[in-house]
Amino acid sequence: METSIVEVIQLTLQVAIVATAIILIPGILIAYALARSSFKGKRIVSSIVGITLVLPPTAVGYLLLQVFAANGPLGENTLGFDLNILLTWKAAVLAAAVMALPLVVRTARVAFEGVDPELEKMARTLGFGPVKTFTHFSLPLAFRGLVAAAILGFTRAVGEFGATVIIAGNIPGQTQTIASAIFSAQQVGNDTEAYVLLSIAIVIGFVAIFSAESLSESKLTK
Amino acid sequence: MTNPRLHLSITSELDRFSLDIEADFNKLTTGIFGVSGAGKTSIFKCLAGLHKGATGVIRFNNQDWLNSEKGVFVPAEHRRIGYVPQNGLLFPNKNVKENLCIASHRKRSDHSALSLQVVCQLLELNDLLERSTLSLSGGERQRVALGRALFSDPDLLLLDEPLSALDLQLKRQVLPFLQRIREELSIPMVMISHYPAEIQALCDDVLVIEQGKNVAFGAANDIFFRQQVLDLTHGEHYENIIPSIVSDTPSDSDQSTSLLHILSENSQYSLITSKTEVPPHGKLMVGIPADEIIIATQHPEGISAQNIIPVTIDKIEQASGQFMVCASLNNGVMLNAQISRESLMSLGLVTGKDVFFVIKSGACILYS
Known part of the structure; x- marks a missing residue:
């Protein structure tokens, strides 16, 4: 296999893994809050978290670009120093994280909603405080759904293109992921490379969806 | 504590x-x-x-x-x-x-x-x-x-x-x-x-x-026999719960019933219940639904029911159309029978009257 393709796969996995790792814990906490507590503006929070699911990815990319541009709220001129994110692999992580977060939150929220709140109350009467109840009971009881959430987030990150290409560009060896590499290969008519990348994307996608499906289907067997 | x-x-x-x-x-x-x-x-x-x-x-x-x-x-x-x-x-x-x-x-x-x-x-x-x-x-x-x-x-x-x-x-x-x-x-x-x-x-x-x-x-x-509570429950599902002791039943396998002593071994009151599921000895609880008890003013003769217990009526409470006749045995155990207004009237039941509670052995529910 060509080195460029290996690089593309490496970078794609790296970006997707880091992005998933970054959003997993906040995503789970947001999901738990949305599933369990009722607070003012819950729908607003839920909508803001979910909005990137329905916006065109390029719109999200453009928004992020404005935020991190020199004169944006997180730009060099505002902060006084350069975060040095745009057009690097970190930008690809950022784009993937933002686009994958709503999927993680939604899936995790469903997982928590599937846990009987009475079981959590039972844990409280057995001497577990709110934090221990969450870590010792809610998390293990929702575990399968949470793993499925992570897998779906990961696959979304692997496939992210629109927002990535705007803030990270499509620089071979630096910010080019499978998605953008397929686009480039198609543009220049390199069908062989496109086919190879396509096959790899199918394999990664199939394994991920298959695992998520088996997790949601199989009952607790312990 | x-x-x-x-x-x-x-x-x-x-x-x-x-x-x-x-x-x-x-x-x-x-x-x-x-x-x-x-x-x-x-x-x-x-x-x-x-x-x-x-x-x-x-x-x-x-x-x-x-x-x-x-x-x-x-x-x-x-x-x-x-x-x-x-x-x-x-x-x-x-x-x-x-x-x-x-x-x-x-x-x-x-x-x-x-x-x-x-x-x-x-x-x-x-x-x-x-x-x-x-x-x-x-x-x-x-x-x-x-x-x-x-x-x-x-x-x-x-x-x-x-x-x-x-x-x-x-x-x-x-x-x-x-x-x-x-x-x-x-x-x-x-x-x-x-x-x-x-x-x-x-x-x-x-x-x-x-x-x-x-x-x-x-x-x-x-x-449960206070009028305000009876008004709430209508006496429904009322079951007398009686602590009892199983006596040594004869080893005769044809015997289809068991003898229980109410409350204590030397109690003057005993109950004959169907034998199934009675443990060979020890304490158990017997449940007798109040509407399964028949009241007789004289000792009945020629009757299939095996338990005929003499009692004195303590009080009679109304339970939505029905009446709850409460009687205590002289060892403190309470027994309550639920009867209709017509039965109460025709028998002339009043507090203090001596009557017999008649209970089929099969009506006794054993909790063991």
Whole structure:
């Protein structure tokens, strides 16, 4: 296999893994809050978290670009120093994280909603405080759904293109992921490379969806 | 701690009505009785600290669990409650043993807490320990839930309808375990039920509630015959619960009945019941539904019913069209028969009259 393709796969996995790792814990906490507590503006929070699911990815990319541009709220001129994110692999992580977060939150929220709140109350009467109840009971009881959430987030990150290409560009060896590499290969008519990348994307996608499906289907067997 | 004191003075807005309860529980076991939806479980949620909306005072062993004036609210995890909810609520991701041991972290070492061995022996759980909770029957689930509550070293046991979800067969299996807990461990207990018989079998005192309000409070063996409580229950499902001792039955295998002595071995009262499922010896509870008892003013002759017990009528209470005839045997055991207005009139039954209670052996339900 060509080195460029290996690089593309490496970078794609790296970006997707880091992005998933970054959003997993906040995503789970947001999901738990949305599933369990009722607070003012819950729908607003839920909508803001979910909005990137329905916006065109390029719109999200453009928004992020404005935020991190020199004169944006997180730009060099505002902060006084350069975060040095745009057009690097970190930008690809950022784009993937933002686009994958709503999927993680939604899936995790469903997982928590599937846990009987009475079981959590039972844990409280057995001497577990709110934090221990969450870590010792809610998390293990929702575990399968949470793993499925992570897998779906990961696959979304692997496939992210629109927002990535705007803030990270499509620089071979630096910010080019499978998605953008397929686009480039198609543009220049390199069908062989496109086919190879396509096959790899199918394999990664199939394994991920298959695992998520088996997790949601199989009952607790312990 | 033989005389625990639980003071309740709470109000809380519920969906359909407001909860407004004022009571002092002094006995070891107290029942909360009310029809479905009367607010019984809501009281438990307040006691357990799972319902934040309640205001007022809850004081247990001189410690405030709730005192809204002083801003005191002890969270659920610090109340040391052994809560047994209706459906058991076992953790599905843990096996029986893990469920039982879940709260072992809060056991007090200096305290004569129950060992796992004792709990398993008491509730006959040894064969279940490695099982998945999903494979348990209703009665087994209830026993595991009881075991988990007991093994968590509680100061107060809360049992929410521990028997109601079970069919008669399972009730027979679980009731003796509850009686063992009551007799062998001196852990204060509050139990919810909408069956008078369950409360009579297990509780000293009863709080009767309706629509979230106190209706009556008193001893379990008498409260169900107060007019205001009869108005609530209509005497339905009333079952006399009688502690009995099985006498040594003759080894004759043709014998289809068993002889039981009511209350004590040398009791002058005995009961003949159908033999099936009677253990060879020992104590058991006999349930006799009030509407299964026939009243006769003379000793009946040539009758198939095998139990004819002479009693004196203590009182007669009305229960929506029917009448509850209450009589106590001279060893303190109460028996109640439910009859129609017509029967009451034609027999001329009045307080103080000597009559016979006639009971078929097959009408006796044995809890062993």
